[in-house]
Amino acid sequence: MLGLSQADLGVILGLLVPKDPSDPKPVGQQTVSRWEEGVNGHGEPPYWVQDALPGILDRIGQVQEALARWTAPFLRGLDPDADGIVHVPTYRSDKAFARAFPKMAGWPASIWNNAVVRTADSLDDGREYQFDLIR
Incomplete structure (x- = not known):
């Protein structure tokens, strides 16, 4: 629904609702998978995640909306190369x-x-975009 992998959701859970605020750590991808699949009786997240989940989803949505508002002018500000391709990091x-x-x-x-x-x-600006992965 949010376009995030299980691992990315685990990172965000560790960021927004760490189990131990003095030592925040991401929730493992396998743990999120077990919650989703209901494997070995681990069919739902623990109470500290369940209680915070509506706020977490709202916060993720807010960040995604803010990035969407920011990325349009960012993309428009990128100049195309000699072949007319806009390289997006x-x-x-x-x-x-x-x-x-x-x-x-x-x-x-x-x-x-x-x-x-x-x-x-x-964007309907007639430009061709290429997404370049940066390490």
Whole structure:
């Protein structure tokens, strides 16, 4: 629904509702998978996640909306190369994303990547976009 992988949701859970606020850690991808699949009696998230989930989903939505508003002018500001292709930075790792956007440190790169792809698809400006992965 949000365009996030299980691993990315685990990162965001660790960021927004750490089990131990003094030592926040991401929730593992396998744990999120067990919650979704109901494997071995682990069919639902623990109370601390369940209680916070509506707020988490709202916060993720707010971040995605803010990025969508920001990425349109960002994309329009990129100049095409000699072949007329606009090169859009996307990020292979969360670390590379945090280096490029320090204020977004802790958020997964996929949230940016998703925003720029959706925005480029929605722009009707006749330009050709290429998404370049940055390590």
